[in-house]
Amino acid sequence: MKNCHKIFAAIALGLMSLTSCTELDQFPEDKLNPSVFFHTATELELYTNQFYSLMPSVSADYNWYLEQGEHIVTPVMDRAILGQRIVPTDASEVGWNWGSLRKINYYLQNSDKCPDERARDRYDGVAYFFRAYFYFNMLTRFGELPWYDQPLASDQDQLLSKPRDSREVIMGHIIEDVDRAIALLPADRTTYTVNRWTALALKSRACLFEGTFRKYHDGDPFNPASLPWEELLRLGAEASKTLFEKGGYSLYSEGDEPYRDLFATLDARECEYIWARRCSEQVTIKNNANGWANTRAVGFTKRFVNLYLNADGSRFTDRPGYETMQYVEECTGRDPRMSQTVYCPGYVQKGDDRSYPTDLSRCPTGYKYIKYVMDVKYNIWDGSLVPLPIFRLAEAYLNYAECMAELGTISQNDLDISVNKLRTRAGMPAMNLADANANPDPYMLSDKTGYPNVTRSSCTGVILEIRRERLIELVLEGLHYNDILRWREGKVYEHSFLGQYFPGEGKYDLTGDGRANVALYTDKRPSGLGLTFLKIGTDIILSDGDSGYMLVHGDEALRRTWNEERDYLYALPINERLLTGGALTQNPGWNDGLNF
Numbered sequence: 001m002k003n004c005h006k007i008f009a010a011i012a013l014g015l016m017s018l019t020s021c022t023e024l025d026q027f028p029e030d031k032l033n034p035s036v037f038f039h040t041a042t043e044l045e046l047y048t049n050q051f052y053s054l055m056p057s058v059s060a061d062y063n064w065y066l067e068q069g070e071h072i073v074t075p076v077m078d079r080a081i082l083g084q085r086i087v088p089t090d091a092s093e094v095g096w097n098w099g100s101l102r103k104i105n106y107y108l109q110n111s112d113k114c115p116d117e118r119a120r121d122r123y124d125g126v127a128y129f130f131r132a133y134f135y136f137n138m139l140t141r142f143g144e145l146p147w148y149d150q151p152l153a154s155d156q157d158q159l160l161s162k163p164r165d166s167r168e169v170i171m172g173h174i175i176e177d178v179d180r181a182i183a184l185l186p187a188d189r190t191t192y193t194v195n196r197w198t199a200l201a202l203k204s205r206a207c208l209f210e211g212t213f214r215k216y217h218d219g220d221p222f223n224p225a226s227l228p229w230e231e232l233l234r235l236g237a238e239a240s241k242t243l244f245e246k247g248g249y250s251l252y253s254e255g256d257e258p259y260r261d262l263f264a265t266l267d268a269r270e271c272e273y274i275w276a277r278r279c280s281e282q283v284t285i286k287n288n289a290n291g292w293a294n295t296r297a298v299g300f301t302k303r304f305v306n307l308y309l310n311a312d313g314s315r316f317t318d319r320p321g322y323e324t325m326q327y328v329e330e331c332t333g334r335d336p337r338m339s340q341t342v343y344c345p346g347y348v349q350k351g352d353d354r355s356y357p358t359d360l361s362r363c364p365t366g367y368k369y370i371k372y373v374m375d376v377k378y379n380i381w382d383g384s385l386v387p388l389p390i391f392r393l394a395e396a397y398l399n400y401a402e403c404m405a406e407l408g409t410i411s412q413n414d415l416d417i418s419v420n421k422l423r424t425r426a427g428m429p430a431m432n433l434a435d436a437n438a439n440p441d442p443y444m445l446s447d448k449t450g451y452p453n454v455t456r457s458s459c460t461g462v463i464l465e466i467r468r469e470r471l472i473e474l475v476l477e478g479l480h481y482n483d484i485l486r487w488r489e490g491k492v493y494e495h496s497f498l499g500q501y502f503p504g505e506g507k508y509d510l511t512g513d514g515r516a517n518v519a520l521y522t523d524k525r526p527s528g529l530g531l532t533f534l535k536i537g538t539d540i541i542l543s544d545g546d547s548g549y550m551l552v553h554g555d556e557a558l559r560r561t562w563n564e565e566r567d568y569l570y571a572l573p574i575n576e577r578l579l580t581g582g583a584l585t586q587n588p589g590w591n592d593g594l595n596f
Contacts, residue, residue, distance in 0.1 A: 034110040041119030047107055048123045051130040052193075054100055054137075055277055056478060058287035058388060065372060065388055065476045066292060069484065070492040071304035072476065073364060073552045075297045080481070080570075081493050083561035087571040087592040095141060096573050098148075104131045106151040125184030129194050129202065132177035135170060136206045140482050143222060143569045143587060145170050161580040168227050171210050175235065178203045189248060191268045191276050191387075198275045200243040201391035204399045207236030209486050212406060216453060216488040221588035222568050233403040240400035244418075249274065249393040251425045258425060260340035264350060264374045266385055274391040281385065289372035289384045299365035300342055302498045302549060303449060304475070305330065307468055308338040313429035317443040324501050327358070327366065328512045336427045337472055343368035345512035351375035357510040357517040360534060364552045365499025371476050389477055394422055398470045405463045406455070415462075419469050431469075437461040444468065451489045490562040499550030502542060507531065522546060565589045 037043055068078050079085045088094040107127050114120045131149075138145055144164040152159050181199035188195055211232035217223040243249075252262045252269040262269055268276040279285045292298050306317050311333050316322055322330070331344040338344065343363075347370060348355050360366055378384045397418040404410035412433045420430040440461035444450035454463055470483070484490055502508065507516035507528065519531045520540060526533075534540040542548040566589025574592050577584045582596025 034113060038107075038110045038113045040114065041116050041123075044107075044111060044114055044119055044123040047103075048126045048130075051100065051104060051126060054130055054134060056388075056390065058277055058279060058285060065287075065289065065478060066298060067476060067478050067480045069480055070495065070497065071301055071471070071480065072369070073299060073301060073497045075364070077553075077560075080567070081560060083493070083563065083567065085567070085570065087586075087590050088573045090575055091573045094570050094573060096576055101131065101134050101148060102151050104134065105149060108149075109151060121184045122186060125181045125186075125199070126194055128177045129181035129185065129199050132174045132181065132199075132206070133202055135174050135177075136202065136209075139167065139170055139174070140209060140485065141570050142572065143167060144585075146584070147173055149173075161583045163580075163583045164585060166225075166227075167210070167214075167223070171206070171232070174206055175203065178206070189270060189274075191270050191273050192278045194275060197243055197247040197249070198391060200239050200247070201274050201396060203239040204236050204243060204396055205391070207232045207239065208399045208403055209482060211236060211403065213486040215406060215455070216486060217568070220488075221565055230407060233407050237400050237403035237407070240396045240403065240418075243274075243396045244393060244400070247274070247393075251393060251421060253425050257336075257340050259337050260370070263372045263389075264386065266374075266387075268387040268389070272393045273387070273389055274393065274396075276387045276389050276392075278387050279385045286382055287384050287386065287388060288382045289386050289388075290374060290378045291381045291383065293369055293373045294379050295362065295381065297362060297364045298369065299363040299499060299552075300367035300369060301365055301552070302367075302500070303495075304471070305338070305342060305367055306443065306449070307471055308335040309428065309468075310334060311336070311428070315441055315443070317441070317449075324503065326502070326508070327500050327510055332512075335472065341369065341371045341472075341475060343370050345510065349373060349376055351377060355511060357532070360500075360518065360532070360540060360550070363499075364550065365497070366550055367499060369476060392477075394473050395477075395479070397422060398466065398473065401466045402463070402470070405459050405466055408457060408459050410459060410462060419466060422469060422473055431462075431465055433462055436465045440464055441468075447491075448495060451487055451492070453488050485568050488564075488568070490564065490567055493560050493562050496543065496549075497552035498543060499552060501549050502540075502547060504547040505536060563589060 066072065066074060068074055068081050091097060104127050111120055111124055144166055146162040147165045147170060178199050182196055185194060185196045185199055189197065211229045214223050214227045214229035218226050250271045252258055252272045255261050262272065279287055308316060310316055328345050343358055346355050358366055358368060372386050374384060374386050401414060401418040404414045415431050415433055423430055437458060441464050444464040445452055451467060454460055484492065502520055505520045505522050508518045509516050510518055517530060517532065519526050519528060519533050520536055522536050536542060536546055541551040543551045569587040571590035572584055572586055577586065577594055586592055
């Protein structure tokens with residue numbers, strides 16, 4: 001199977017009636033007869049390809065690469081970031097959807113009808129992978145869940161009203177399923193379909209998430225039983241290391257800007273991408289990476305830009321005056337990944353022949369993103385064909401290093417075989433374990449700019465530096481919100497989202513060519529050619545009134561809040577709780593008005 005998307009049309013025609021079944025209690029026994037289906041490799045392939053609908057969406061309405069938070073801001077923030085989530089009434093409002101799981105379990109119940117053992121193993125592996133993938137994504141969102149390993153019929157009242165199983169039970173089943181997938185799936189590297197290495201990547205991610213979630217939520221409402229976490233981190237490190245030592249993958253390192261070019265391509269870089277979401281004209285699947293970057297108010301925050309080290313490996317936030325440093329100066333002499341991720345002076349889009357100043361009217365912070373941005377011909381709305389990563393080698397390196405650091409057993413060699421490979425690709429000095437631990441970064445420890453809940457130990461410094469690498473290397477890859485959940489750092493969303501610093505009205509050079517191209521004024525508009533004029537308080541809001549940082553969302557009348565006793569999980573839908581007569585309990589802190 002070269003590309004699962006090529007046969008989505010066949011799935012829609014051949015299994016149209018099946019795909020209409022979206023709930024656990026709907027059984028398509030009159031639509032799909034196992035006695036005549038599931039008998040050939042082609043039928044197994046056809047059926048299991050529908051599981052790829054669980055991949056992240058690339059639609060213009062929802063792009064998982066635009067992960068919002070304290071690092072990336074959009075005009076209208078997600079309710080989870082704003083602290084405005086409410087208890088949903090219906091399952092569709094919050095993603096409490098189980099139709100895909102029913103299809104997976106239905107397949108596993110009937111695949112033994114195929115006499116082709118080799119085909120059966122392969123597609124059983126696909127099913128086990130997607131069941132683990134489904135449950136992991138649900139676990140990160142809702143916590144405890146009812147575990148189902150069989151398709152349910154409408155007359156199975158007892159199972160349909162099953163209480164939630166513990167995180168420990170669910171995570172145990174996830175590991176069991178992913179281990180089955182590892183054993184059954186082929187070792188061929190297939191970028192757009194799952195294989196053995198995709199399953200290892202999922203195990204790496206899931207074990208790191210749950211291990212650190214339990215560690216940092218020890219004894220709180222989301223882990224009151226203080227579930228064990230060390231073994232999960234050991235399993236995560238083992239899966240990561242097996243993947244990068246035996247998978248045959250390598251970091252893409254070609255050209256002068258390898259990090260930028262890794263993401264600006266029509267075909268996924270197979271050396272590094274383990275699993276990617278493919279876009280193409282043929283199947284009319286496109287994304288909006290160029291559109292959001294060029295025409296919508298999306299931007300990185302000052303907080304994120306400050307994370308990039310200086311080119312010599314020293315901390316930017318140790319430089320005197322970094323807080324009020326202006327755009328051209330702060331973009332000079334930094335980690336090369338910064339200018340390959342953030343719109344910096346001198347940036348030229350592919351397919352263009354000149355550099356332009358940052359358009360502050362289309363970027364609320366002044367720091368546009370350029371990751372994933374391809375040729376100018378893709379700038380039309382919802383017109384990009386760039387493939388988007390779901391798993392890539394860099395994450396396995398970072399997962400390994402973080403697991404080892406959180407366990408307190410990390411060595412210099414562990415850094416050299418993982419994180420330091422990323423630094424080498426970037427053209428940065430290697431991380432030194434002793435130096436990192438001897439002097440933890442005050443910026444990253446601060447309760448205003450960093451992640452203060454980090455474990456205080458002899459490994460605090462290296463944990464923070466690994467987090468820095470993760471934040472920089474994996475930005476805009478849909479992972480950061482879950483990082484905030486597992487680190488127990490939700491309070492970061494309550495801080496102001498700030499952009500570039502301007503000392504006051506005047507003319508500014510944003511390209512570094514020595515000529516002013518932006519003019520800020522308060523009362524009388526100044527004269528000048530080739531300038532973009534912005535009135536302070538109207539066209540641009542500054543944090544201190546007539547000066548300061550670009551302030552996202554104006555005067556921030558819309559305040560963000562984070563409830564430490566509630567917001568690390570979503571609420572369960574009221575209707576689902578009613579249908580089970582209260583067997584499904586509500587998550588901590590959420591009041592849905594029910595008496596059970």
